[in-house]
Amino acid sequence: MIVTLPVSKKTEFGYFLKEDDAEILLHQNEATGAPLHVGDEIEVFLYHDHENRLAATMEMPIVRLGEYGWLEVVDIAPKMGVFLHNGVKKDLLLFVDDLPKLRDEWPRPGDRLLVTLKRDRHGRLLAKPVTEEEIQAFAVPAGREMHNKWVEGTVYKVIQAGAFLFTEDEHVLFIHREEMTEKLRLGQTVRCRVSFVREDGRLNGSMRAPKEVQYGEDAKRLLQYMADRGGAMPYTDDTPADIIREKFAMSKASFKRALGKLLKEQKIEQDEGWTHLKREELDRLLENEQS
Incomplete structure (x- = not known):
C-alpha cells in the first residue's frame, strides 16, 4: 500500500510515521533523499517486515496492488x-x-x-x-505474417502437454512437449519458431528448426553420437520412443527421419538391433575431429 504520512518522531535509527493511532517505523536505511524533519509529509510504501511488523520504505515497488x-x-x-x-x-x-x-x-x-x-x-x-483469464485480457492477437518467424517468449504456465509463453510482442504461444529441445520451466525465456497461427490469434511454436533443416541437424547429431561411441549405437527404428527422447531429446518420428536420411545417403547400416557407421564415414568423422 502506498500512502502519504507525516513524520511524528525522529530517532537515531530512523523515523516514526503517524497513521491514525499507530506509529510506523521508517528505518534510516529506507529513507531516501534529504534528511526528514518532524511534520514532513512523505509518500511511503507499507509492508510487513521479517518480524511481521508493519514498516515503511520510501523506495517504490515495481509492481503494485492491481497491477501486473x-x-x-x-x-x-x-x-x-x-x-x-x-x-x-x-x-x-x-x-x-x-x-x-x-x-x-x-x-x-x-x-x-x-x-x-x-x-x-x-x-x-x-x-x-497471472491467470489464463488475465492473460487473455491484455494479450495481442497475432497476424498470419508471424508464421515461421523466430520469437522470444517467457513461460508463464506449464502443463503436462507443454508450456504457454508470453512473447516480447505480447502474443500467447504454446509449445507442445514434442516440439521442445529441452524441458521448459516456469519463468524461463526461450527462442522459438512460430509453426502455426490460430484463428483466434494465438500461436503454436517449436524450438526446432523447420523440418527440412531439422532432418540434417538430427542426422549430424546421430553421426556424432556413433562416432563418439566407436562407430555404433544400440538404437534403431524399433527403439521405444521414451528411450529415444531420453538419449537424443527428439521424437521417435524425428529419429526415424534422421536414420532414413543416413540410410539413403549410405552412411549407416543396421543389424540385429544396432546401427553402425560405415567404415569410410567413421574415418571421415575422425579425420575431421583431428584436423
Whole structure:
C-alpha cells in the first residue's frame, strides 16, 4: 500500500510515521533523499517486515496492488516457494501452492515471472501469478505474417502437454512437449519458431528448426553420437520412443527421419538391433575431429 504520512518522531535509527493511532517505523536505511524533519509529509510504501511488523520504505515497488509486471526470481525456498525482487529491500514471496508440483518446473534465480500482488489472511503482501483469464485480457492477437518467424517468449504456465509463453510482442504461444529441445520451466525465456497461427490469434511454436533443416541437424547429431561411441549405437527404428527422447531429446518420428536420411545417403547400416557407421564415414568423422 502506498500512502502519504507525516513524520511524528525522529530517532537515531530512523523515523516514526503517524497513521491514525499507530506509529510506523521508517528505518534510516529506507529513507531516501534529504534528511526528514518532524511534520514532513512523505509518500511511503507499507509492508510487513521479517518480524511481521508493519514498516515503511520510501523506495517504490515495481509492481503494485492491481497491477501486473515482470519480476526477477532472486531466491528459492523449497518449503515456502520462490522470492521475487519488487524494487524494495524485502523480497516478495510466491507461495509454493502457486508453483508447479514438479520441482524441475520451478523457476530458477534470474528467471522472470509475470505477477500481481495479493494479501494473505494476515494482510501480508504475496505475489500472485497471472491467470489464463488475465492473460487473455491484455494479450495481442497475432497476424498470419508471424508464421515461421523466430520469437522470444517467457513461460508463464506449464502443463503436462507443454508450456504457454508470453512473447516480447505480447502474443500467447504454446509449445507442445514434442516440439521442445529441452524441458521448459516456469519463468524461463526461450527462442522459438512460430509453426502455426490460430484463428483466434494465438500461436503454436517449436524450438526446432523447420523440418527440412531439422532432418540434417538430427542426422549430424546421430553421426556424432556413433562416432563418439566407436562407430555404433544400440538404437534403431524399433527403439521405444521414451528411450529415444531420453538419449537424443527428439521424437521417435524425428529419429526415424534422421536414420532414413543416413540410410539413403549410405552412411549407416543396421543389424540385429544396432546401427553402425560405415567404415569410410567413421574415418571421415575422425579425420575431421583431428584436423
